[in-house]
Amino acid sequence: MVSTLSHIREIERVAMGAMSPRDAPVIQSWLRCLNDYKLDPATAQEAYIVPEATLREHREQAEELIRIGRSGLEALFNQVAGQHYVLLLSDARGVTVDFMGDPTFDNLLRKAGLYLGSEWSENRAGTCAVGACIVSGEPVIIHQDDHFDTSHIGLTCTAAPVFDTLGDLTAVLDISQLRSPTAKASQQLALHLVASTARRIELANLMTRTRNDWVLRLARSPEFLDVDPDAAIALDGSGRITGMTHGGFGSLARAMNMKGLSTRRFIGQSISDFFDIEVDDLPRLMRGRPNGERLLRAKNGLALFASAIAPVVSFRGAEEPAARLPRALRDLSFGDPAMEKLQARAAKLAAREIPILIRGETGTGKEYLARAIHESCGSSGNFVPVNCAAIPEHLIESELFGYAPGAFTGANQKGKRGLIEEANGGTLFLDEIGDMPLALQSRLLRVLSENEVQAVGALKARPVRMRVLSASHRDLAELVAEGRFRQDLYFRLNAVTLALPALRERRDMARLVDHLLRRIGDENQENYRLDGAARAALMRYDWPGNLRELSNALRVAAALSDRGIIDVDCLPDYLSAGRKGQHASGGEDDLRRALGECGNNVSALARKLGVNRSTIHRRLRRRE
Numbered sequence: 001m002v003s004t005l006s007h008i009r010e011i012e013r014v015a016m017g018a019m020s021p022r023d024a025p026v027i028q029s030w031l032r033c034l035n036d037y038k039l040d041p042a043t044a045q046e047a048y049i050v051p052e053a054t055l056r057e058h059r060e061q062a063e064e065l066i067r068i069g070r071s072g073l074e075a076l077f078n079q080v081a082g083q084h085y086v087l088l089l090s091d092a093r094g095v096t097v098d099f100m101g102d103p104t105f106d107n108l109l110r111k112a113g114l115y116l117g118s119e120w121s122e123n124r125a126g127t128c129a130v131g132a133c134i135v136s137g138e139p140v141i142i143h144q145d146d147h148f149d150t151s152h153i154g155l156t157c158t159a160a161p162v163f164d165t166l167g168d169l170t171a172v173l174d175i176s177q178l179r180s181p182t183a184k185a186s187q188q189l190a191l192h193l194v195a196s197t198a199r200r201i202e203l204a205n206l207m208t209r210t211r212n213d214w215v216l217r218l219a220r221s222p223e224f225l226d227v228d229p230d231a232a233i234a235l236d237g238s239g240r241i242t243g244m245t246h247g248g249f250g251s252l253a254r255a256m257n258m259k260g261l262s263t264r265r266f267i268g269q270s271i272s273d274f275f276d277i278e279v280d281d282l283p284r285l286m287r288g289r290p291n292g293e294r295l296l297r298a299k300n301g302l303a304l305f306a307s308a309i310a311p312v313v314s315f316r317g318a319e320e321p322a323a324r325l326p327r328a329l330r331d332l333s334f335g336d337p338a339m340e341k342l343q344a345r346a347a348k349l350a351a352r353e354i355p356i357l358i359r360g361e362t363g364t365g366k367e368y369l370a371r372a373i374h375e376s377c378g379s380s381g382n383f384v385p386v387n388c389a390a391i392p393e394h395l396i397e398s399e400l401f402g403y404a405p406g407a408f409t410g411a412n413q414k415g416k417r418g419l420i421e422e423a424n425g426g427t428l429f430l431d432e433i434g435d436m437p438l439a440l441q442s443r444l445l446r447v448l449s450e451n452e453v454q455a456v457g458a459l460k461a462r463p464v465r466m467r468v469l470s471a472s473h474r475d476l477a478e479l480v481a482e483g484r485f486r487q488d489l490y491f492r493l494n495a496v497t498l499a500l501p502a503l504r505e506r507r508d509m510a511r512l513v514d515h516l517l518r519r520i521g522d523e524n525q526e527n528y529r530l531d532g533a534a535r536a537a538l539m540r541y542d543w544p545g546n547l548r549e550l551s552n553a554l555r556v557a558a559a560l561s562d563r564g565i566i567d568v569d570c571l572p573d574y575l576s577a578g579r580k581g582q583h584a585s586g587g588e589d590d591l592r593r594a595l596g597e598c599g600n601n602v603s604a605l606a607r608k609l610g611v612n613r614s615t616i617h618r619r620l621r622r623r624e
């Protein structure tokens, strides 16, 4: 094996621009380690295993992926049985959420980081298969001293990406060995195995998530059409593409001479834009017909075998589970599996006084969900939202706890009832709870454990009883680990977590858009309709501002429409131009630039981005 010193020297030579016989992805990753993450090849760092609470959160968020990926992992593990391979399934942040390895080597594997909870992001671990795959989105072999960090140069690791149906990287499947032959070519079979398992996981994921849609399986050879197709596409009732297996469709798109591999470009477009079929032709491609008849042709002439699977649940059927939900929780989603699961859990929890932590990016509807839970619980008290990030720090205490008459100079003579008391008998919704100052966290904890509140300057505490819902877009477990959030309060608020998916992850986008348009139409007593190009632009966009941004964009579009027809000109410029908008989830420098463009007016920027003012303030503060 290569010595540590010669490895460091080689990386230094590459940094100086020397030619290297190594593969391009390895060199690119080394340069990222040096230039972007400022890693030092001379400083070896052992594999990092995240704390147990963090692992639990990552696993909870990847619950469905783990379930779907499991059988793929098991099949692959059986294929390589006896060869001392270890399989890791990591999430998009590089944390290993599922693992399969020989328990005899447990200690060695854990030390090498080939274990549950190990973090293989490139900026932490240096060049490694999982990290390089996350950055490039391509399958990759990182063999022995391809690794950047000398701690890992004994390992061989091969990884393939797993994309969700909309084309976002959602996981990485990795196959590794502690010891292997010196030649990198020895891992080619591993590369093939891991890539085909990733393809199957993508297919299984598509099949689970698109129960209400048609699925069109495509293969270049008729024999594999029903058992192992090259790719699959999901289509809604009008023939619009709602999802696909990314890896498989990417290679078919190449064969169809379509430039640009991003499958996002296809979402929302009609199937007849790419193939010589209409939605009405799908039944003739169903199983049972001879394979020879199940042919379709791409626009460039490429012939493919196709097998269509009808929606498992009809649209009417899809409404049945929703009908069993309390009214307030019903129109939260329209066939998105993750949201349906969340709605069912929320309905069960609504009736009990269990504290719930709602997680989700800005604008995903955390407050909307909290209100729906409150309305479903049958209490007659108030719903009192408190945005902990928006209230200035010196006012939070008196706002929340209230104050006694003459408690401090400038206070109202009669004193003031705090928001906690306002919520007595109802629901207190603590939004952005991660921004609550530490000193007040202790006081809040006391209220929750003792069911009484003491106003500022008051001699006696008053009894209160309410349900507490809280929300954060930040990782509270991380704040706890950093000592910025009290662990006891975290456990008290987080009896259970409901995680709202980002809009770009949702599978019911088309129906959600129709629902929001219907709602806007009811308010304006008008009927709105999107033309094909406008709908495609909406489907393609990333929606960093989530539901708030979407709902604002539709409101503006409705106002600009002619006789209710919404075309691309009615959409915000950043949508109709097809570029990604400048948005609050981008870098803080982008945010400063965007703020400058709005004349440093935070309200104007918040309106433009479709987020709350507090979100902008918070992100700017984080930069300071």
Ligand SMILES: Nc1ncnc2c1ncn2[C@@H]1O[C@H](COP(=O)(O)OP(=O)(O)OP(=O)(O)O)[C@@H](O)[C@H]1O
Pocket (backbone or CB within 6 Å): 331, 332, 333, 360, 361, 362, 363, 364, 365, 366, 367, 368, 369, 431, 473, 547, 548, 551, 611, 612, 615
């Ligand atoms: N399921 C839904 N159906 C329709 N509109 C929704 C839904 N969820 C949220 N919205 C709308 O989206 C906007 C944002 O929702 P909300 O304020 O609840 O998000 P949030 O996650 O709490 O945002 P923030 O992180 O900025 O506090 C609101 O205008 C709300 O009415």
